[in-house]
Amino acid sequence: MADSANTPIDFYFDFSSPYGYLMAEKIDALAARYGRSVTWHPVLLGIIFQATGSRPPVVGASSKASYMFHDFARSARHMGIPYNMPSRFPLPTQNAARAFYWLAGQDIALAKQFALAVYRAFFVADRDISAPETVLEIAAEFGVDRDKLGAALQSPEIKARLKDEVDAALQAGVFGSPHLIIDGEAFFGADRLPQIEHWLESGGF
Amino acid sequence: MADSANTPIDFYFDFSSPYGYLMAEKIDALAARYGRSVTWHPVLLGIIFQATGSRPPVVGASSKASYMFHDFARSARHMGIPYNMPSRFPLPTQNAARAFYWLAGQDIALAKQFALAVYRAFFVADRDISAPETVLEIAAEFGVDRDKLGAALQSPEIKARLKDEVDAALQAGVFGSPHLIIDGEAFFGADRLPQIEHWLESGGF
Numbered sequence: 001m002a003d004s005a006n007t008p009i010d011f012y013f014d015f016s017s018p019y020g021y022l023m024a025e026k027i028d029a030l031a032a033r034y035g036r037s038v039t040w041h042p043v044l045l046g047i048i049f050q051a052t053g054s055r056p057p058v059v060g061a062s063s064k065a066s067y068m069f070h071d072f073a074r075s076a077r078h079m080g081i082p083y084n085m086p087s088r089f090p091l092p093t094q095n096a097a098r099a100f101y102w103l104a105g106q107d108i109a110l111a112k113q114f115a116l117a118v119y120r121a122f123f124v125a126d127r128d129i130s131a132p133e134t135v136l137e138i139a140a141e142f143g144v145d146r147d148k149l150g151a152a153l154q155s156p157e158i159k160a161r162l163k164d165e166v167d168a169a170l171q172a173g174v175f176g177s178p179h180l181i182i183d184g185e186a187f188f189g190a191d192r193l194p195q196i197e198h199w200l201e202s203g204g205f
Numbered sequence: 206m207a208d209s210a211n212t213p214i215d216f217y218f219d220f221s222s223p224y225g226y227l228m229a230e231k232i233d234a235l236a237a238r239y240g241r242s243v244t245w246h247p248v249l250l251g252i253i254f255q256a257t258g259s260r261p262p263v264v265g266a267s268s269k270a271s272y273m274f275h276d277f278a279r280s281a282r283h284m285g286i287p288y289n290m291p292s293r294f295p296l297p298t299q300n301a302a303r304a305f306y307w308l309a310g311q312d313i314a315l316a317k318q319f320a321l322a323v324y325r326a327f328f329v330a331d332r333d334i335s336a337p338e339t340v341l342e343i344a345a346e347f348g349v350d351r352d353k354l355g356a357a358l359q360s361p362e363i364k365a366r367l368k369d370e371v372d373a374a375l376q377a378g379v380f381g382s383p384h385l386i387i388d389g390e391a392f393f394g395a396d397r398l399p400q401i402e403h404w405l406e407s408g409g410f
Binding site: 054063 | 257259260267268269272275276279280282283378379380381391393394396397399400403410
């Protein structure tokens with residue numbers, strides 16, 4: 001337990017993932033109750049679905065698709081989290097993810113606050129988080145220099161960093177969002193929170 | 206609440222569905238705590254997947270498939286339910302489903318006991334529940350006449366009954382297993398048990 005208590009929980013998510021948003025609102029506080037920290041890894045589900053042959057939840061049967069949209073909102077209510085289905089969904093999220101990694105290189109706590117703000121901008125305020133302008137506006141609310149971040153979003157270093165992160169996620173077996181790895185054990189989906197708590201509580205079951 | 210308390214919960218499942226098994230072990234006791242009864246509807250997922258374009262959980266990415274097999278067993282441990290991954294999976298389940306409907310026509314409580322026994326035969330004892338012989342053996346343990354049931358499995362009436370049940374499930378929007386409908390509200394997956402309890406407790410949220 002002493003060893004694993006020092007190992008951060010890995011949390012993989014896409015900024016366009018409703019269940020990723022729900023997990024993001026809960027995982028740090030849950031982990032902290034068991035003395036654990038969380039490393040956040042925004043990834044690009046489009047690439048991950050292509051590489052793994054996995055699929056997004058809202059595909060196929062219309063009865064399933066309409067259920068999923070209903071379940072996004074109901075799961076949020078169940079968890080006490082504000083939620084409004086975005087009018088444009090899903091969206092490309094590379095700008096938000098690149099901004100996260102650039103901010104994380106300077107201040108990891110700020111990067112997480114930014115990430116939560118991006119999620120809330122999308123899933124509460126219905127803002128177009130695919131646009132660089134929106135990403136810069138959200139970051140500016142935290143005092144981030146817009147020009148510096150704007151330049152970073154176009155830099156080869158940050159583009160390569162995101163590509164490396166997605167590759168590393170695939171190597172780690174990530175096939176969807178949210179996907180967590182706790183001491184080598186994978187948990188997929190916001191609905192696995194009770195199992196995650198059970199796992200942290202008991203050191204595995 | 207008085208009206209809905211008299212409406213049974215509809216529980217759709219396939220006898221080859223691991224999460225259907227986990228739900229079957231829990232739903233009647235949970236419903237009873239809130240004064241509700243449950244109507245069980247075994248269905249054939251093969252037909253439902255074809256009709257809806259939906260997919261079974263274990264398809265696609267090998268990383269996802271191996272996660273799913275791991276999650277079946279872990280979810281069972283989390284819920285305190287015995288589980289051994291069957292050596293043949295998935296299996297055709299029309300014989301078990303036909304036997305259920307024939308028994309349900311005579312004694313609904315017996316039919317549910319039989320259904321749970323079929324699930325345990327498959328997901329604990331690794332028996333081949335696709336074989337008519339296994340289905341007859343399991344029913345015989347409850348004192349059911351093997352010859353009568355054996356004849357019923359081949360009767361046009363029971364075949365038509367199962368077909369009608371699958372059609373009705375599709376009409377009701379069922380796209381997977383387990384799928385529950387409570388006062389018009391759909392819940393998909395054993396992992397929705399906490400939301401189902403929340404729903405029964407509060408009369409909707």
